[in-house]
Amino acid sequence: MKKLKQDLRIIKTKDSLRHALLALLKQKPLETITIAELCREATINRGTFYLHYKEVHEVFREYLEVIVEDLKQSYEEPYYKTNYHIQNLEADMIKIFHHVKKYKDFYQIIFDERIPMMYYYLLFDTVRSFMKESIEEHFELDHSIQLDYLISYQTNAILGILIEWHRHGYETSIQELNQHLITILSINSPVRKMQ
Amino acid sequence: MKKLKQDLRIIKTKDSLRHALLALLKQKPLETITIAELCREATINRGTFYLHYKEVHEVFREYLEVIVEDLKQSYEEPYYKTNYHIQNLEADMIKIFHHVKKYKDFYQIIFDERIPMMYYYLLFDTVRSFMKESIEEHFELDHSIQLDYLISYQTNAILGILIEWHRHGYETSIQELNQHLITILSINSPVRKMQ
DNA sequence: ATATATATTGAACATGTGTGCAATAAAAAT
DNA sequence: ATTTTTATTGCACACATGTTCAATATATAT
Structure with a gap:
């Protein structure tokens, strides 16, 4: 009944976002990276981002x-x-x-x-x-x-x-x-x- | 030929924006105040804002x-x-x-x-x-x-x-x-x- | 007072933001 | 293996962002 560990899909999503962020940081400053841009890089739906985070920070x-x-x-x-x-x-x-x-x-x-x-x-x-x-x-x-x-x-x-x-x-x-x-x-x- | 002091219109615009910001700060945190909102409050065209500033900060x-x-x-x-x-x-x-x-x-x-x-x-x-x-x-x-x-x-x-x-x-x-x-x-x- | 310079406006456009919802996919529980 | 749960998707919407442009208003200079 109770979930023992975090859903694999969530882990995968967060990993993708982290990798995408690190990739983008090699190209441009943090403050100029938008949520839309980060999601495109991570191949993650923008709505999914908002399920876990509120901002790139x-x-x-x-x-x-x-x-x-x-x-x-x-x-x-x-x-x-x-x-x-x-x-x-x-x-x-x-x-x-x-x-x-x-x-x-x-x-x-x-x-x-x-x-x-x-x-x-x-x-x-x-x-x-x-x-x-x-x-x-x-x-x-x-x-x-x-x-x-x-x-x-x-x-x-x-x-x-x-x-x-x-x-x-x-x-x-x-x-x-x-x-x-x-x-x-x-x-x-x-x-x-x-x- | 040379302008000795700043154009009165610019001073008026900046004053309006400053007053509008102080008014809004009494209602909500700085980070939540948008440029559009600030310009509405100051009765200033949003385009005019961008002639003088890049962000609310x-x-x-x-x-x-x-x-x-x-x-x-x-x-x-x-x-x-x-x-x-x-x-x-x-x-x-x-x-x-x-x-x-x-x-x-x-x-x-x-x-x-x-x-x-x-x-x-x-x-x-x-x-x-x-x-x-x-x-x-x-x-x-x-x-x-x-x-x-x-x-x-x-x-x-x-x-x-x-x-x-x-x-x-x-x-x-x-x-x-x-x-x-x-x-x-x-x-x-x-x-x-x-x- | 008039001419000149320039700040402001309003409109348009592509893109980003934040949210909601039904359909779908994928993981977890049995 | 099947059911149940839930994360993800795609789409839509209203609003914000950043920029451009011609038209207008208003300082400044003469």
């Missing part, structure tokens, strides 16, 4: 969620933790840099000024969850609104580096980026206030 | 630029500068909080997830120019890519507070926000590294 978003999953998983690997918080933070951030570099083509789209904030927030929330863990490990603060603001401050600071990286056309190397980060962290040194 | 953006001008001007007033950089930074940030609070209705739109990044970047670039001045005053660094990253890091950190404020429905008072900021700045204390 949702197809892209679904793919982006897979990509962000890759970032999440890299955080679940155990890694060497030193006594110095700053070194953990550094290691964490370098992971993010590598991730963004790996999927550069996507992040170029995400940071495009025509694109809706939703993707930025998706990245923000993902990084924020890591930052939350990292900060809560090292601070003996109760959950408080105060802490929410601190976490969002630190998270968006890191995304600020990514925005700058984007504006430099991703030409800054990860080593160099890492050097900048060390300098910034040593200026705004949180180490000295650790528990 | 450009009308909103033009108005937002006026609002951001208000923020810029507040930075040109002379204000009390102490020897402590942290206090200058605080004063600067409180100005931003007041500005955002004053134009809350607009910033609610700007931080909406459906809205394109362009407005976020407009705010980012404005705050960044103040941050650049503030940081360059206190650091003896040459212009360098390193500095670009530092400035974007600090700027976006502040915008992180605004994002968190937005998510709390702008219910946190400015005093409270200021308290959070002091705490954050004292944790990430840049004071001790000042020139």
Whole structure:
């Protein structure tokens, strides 16, 4: 009676749309791709599109969620933790840099000024969850609104580096980026206030 | 021979469109307002719209630029500068909080997830120019890519507070926000590294 | 005041959007 | 293998988009 897994037809439809989108993205920017165009490319009836999505962005978003999953998983690997918080933070951030570099083509789209904030927030929330863990490990603060603001401050600071990286056309190397980060962290040194 | 000022007809058209947009924004979200709808409200021919703009966002953006001008001007007033950089930074940030609070209705739109990044970047670039001045005053660094990253890091950190404020429905008072900021700045204390 | 320049209008056209519905195809359940 | 369920299709409709064009209205320049 109950369906155990998703209908094969739905999976096939979504796969077609995702492949069509990736094909079109090699030719033109995301914002110029219409639903009608995407459906023609995917050989899918336009009405079928509306059964699963409301706009082209949702197809892209679904793919982006897979990509962000890759970032999440890299955080679940155990890694060497030193006594110095700053070194953990550094290691964490370098992971993010590598991730963004790996999927550069996507992040170029995400940071495009025509694109809706939703993707930025998706990245923000993902990084924020890591930052939350990292900060809560090292601070003996109760959950408080105060802490929410601190976490969002630190998270968006890191995304600020990514925005700058984007504006430099991703030409800054990860080593160099890492050097900048060390300098910034040593200026705004949180180490000295650790528990 | 040369036109000294803009044609009155153009000014009238743009005024009508701006007023129509503000009227419609009281009824429905920006993303749902179509060009046709806006032109009907403004009693402007749709073709005329395309002579000046390409999308509804450009009308909103033009108005937002006026609002951001208000923020810029507040930075040109002379204000009390102490020897402590942290206090200058605080004063600067409180100005931003007041500005955002004053134009809350607009910033609610700007931080909406459906809205394109362009407005976020407009705010980012404005705050960044103040941050650049503030940081360059206190650091003896040459212009360098390193500095670009530092400035974007600090700027976006502040915008992180605004994002968190937005998510709390702008219910946190400015005093409270200021308290959070002091705490954050004292944790990430840049004071001790000042020139 | 008149001539000149140009902004605005209205109409038309192909295409895109969002929705609804009956017919059909294809998967899941028995 | 047959029945049942449901995803997909094709078509239709009203409205939105982006562009072009000649006719008109209204600033600007003299």
